[in-house]
Amino acid sequence: MGSEARISTIENVVDGGFCVGCGACAFSAGTGMNINKYGEYTPDLDALNEKGQEALEKAQFVCPSLNPSYNEDVLATEFLADENSNKSEYIGYYENVYGGYVKEADYRNRGTSGGFGTWVGAALFQKGMIDGVIHVKETKRENPLDPFFKYGISTTLDEIQNGARTKYHVIELSEILNLIREKAWKIFTDWSALYGKGC
Numbered sequence: 001m002g003s004e005a006r007i008s009t010i011e012n013v014v015d016g017g018f019c020v021g022c023g024a025c026a027f028s029a030g031t032g033m034n035i036n037k038y039g040e041y042t043p044d045l046d047a048l049n050e051k052g053q054e055a056l057e058k059a060q061f062v063c064p065s066l067n068p069s070y071n072e073d074v075l076a077t078e079f080l081a082d083e084n085s086n087k088s089e090y091i092g093y094y095e096n097v098y099g100g101y102v103k104e105a106d107y108r109n110r111g112t113s114g115g116f117g118t119w120v121g122a123a124l125f126q127k128g129m130i131d132g133v134i135h136v137k138e139t140k141r142e143n144p145l146d147p148f149f150k151y152g153i154s155t156t157l158d159e160i161q162n163g164a165r166t167k168y169h170v171i172e173l174s175e176i177l178n179l180i181r182e183k184a185w186k187i188f189t190d191w192s193a194l195y196g197k198g199c
Contacts, residue, residue: 007065007066008066009060009066010025010043010045010048010056010059010060010063010066011045013063013065013066014042014043014045018065019040019041019042019043019065020064020065021033021040021041021042021170021171021172022041022064022172022173023041023043023172023173023174023175023177024059024062024063024064024173024174025043025048025059025060025062025063025174026043026044026048026059026172026174026178027062027173027174027177027178028055028058028059028061028062029047029048029051029055029056029058029059030051030055030178030181031043031044031047031048031051031055031174032044032047032174032175032178033172033174033175035145035146035147035170037145039145039170040170041170041171041172043059072092073092076092076093077093080093080094080095081093100114100116101114101115101116102114102115102116102119104119107119107122107161107164110161110164110165111164111165112164112165112166113166115164117135117164117166118160118161118163118164120193121133121135121154121160121193122157122160122161124193125157125160126157130193131155132153132154132155132193133153133154133159133160133163133193133194134151134152134153134154134176134180134193134194135151135152135154135160135163135194136149136150136151136152136163136166136167136169136171137149137150137151137152137154137162137163139152147169147170147171148167148169149167149169149171150171150175150176151171151172151173151175151176152176153176
């Protein structure tokens, strides 16, 4: 049996250990994610199945393990491949690669990768170009399996700055995106910045 036949549903992805816990399927279907006994996020399969076939098809379409026609190489070819782009056998298409750090205030010391992410969010916020930042923040834990960090909303400069540093922890997006969709907060009907670092 080929891998394509074995991995054809979200249940196959979860059962096979291929789920990365991103939450895209849960957001597309309006469901949620659970933390398993290993501390990893996986979709709530019961809730997903209860939503019906249309929701399940949407969830399977956005699952990174089920839609190889939209992988990073395919998308990079579509969005980055032109006469001005470069291609590396290691990272694929790219325009330019830079290294650096923020010299202003203590962004570099408080950051993980030179402080750029926090500084960009703070600068955009201070200039009135965004109303808030959606980024990973420390969260209050009530149970042993609760995560240490989650995506949260920062609407002040202090909150943005206190959310500095990359959190190398299991993180998923569906909870915050579902909250934004349900509340339809004004902050997100105007301009906001969402931070996320690839694995």
